[in-house]
Amino acid sequence: MKSMTLKMFLSYWVIMIGVNIASDFVAPEQMRRYSLIREAIRSAMLILAQQELDAYEAHGRGDGTQYALASGDALYIANTNGRMLCTDTGLPGLDSLAARMRGSKSVMGHRFDSFQVVATATKGRSGREYVLFLKSPISPR
Numbered sequence: 001m002k003s004m005t006l007k008m009f010l011s012y013w014v015i016m017i018g019v020n021i022a023s024d025f026v027a028p029e030q031m032r033r034y035s036l037i038r039e040a041i042r043s044a045m046l047i048l049a050q051q052e053l054d055a056y057e058a059h060g061r062g063d064g065t066q067y068a069l070a071s072g073d074a075l076y077i078a079n080t081n082g083r084m085l086c087t088d089t090g091l092p093g094l095d096s097l098a099a100r101m102r103g104s105k106s107v108m109g110h111r112f113d114s115f116q117v118v119a120t121a122t123k124g125r126s127g128r129e130y131v132l133f134l135k136s137p138i139s140p141r
Helices: 002-031 034-059 094-101
Strands: 066-068 074-079 107-111 115-123 129-137
Touching: 034 074, 034 107, 034 115, 034 129, 074 094, 094 107, 094 115, 094 129
Parallel strands: none
Antiparallel strands: 066 074, 074 129, 107 115, 115 129
């Protein structure tokens, strides 16, 4: 009886080790879909910015051209030279990030001490190109 219990106990742990090893090889690969994550970020930024872009193109200004979110994030709109439209972020280095985004459909970011800025390029209804910046605070760990 003891040998049967010992065999069952050992079999259970051998199977669990096998499952853990197999899941380490399979599950992380399925979760590492960075292109899908970047597309989701880009889509969310475009949805939020479209109204501001329309207002800016129609009236030469948006409703502040800064969209503040309840999470503490802020969405800024700039031209492709990195000049903020209607609102200044006061952040250095965004002009070089905007220049890299020109004509790109990807998402790039820059990390500062207490926040990060994610950027993507888009076109307004007029066909003019803009750069969207999403500023997100980094919570301490």
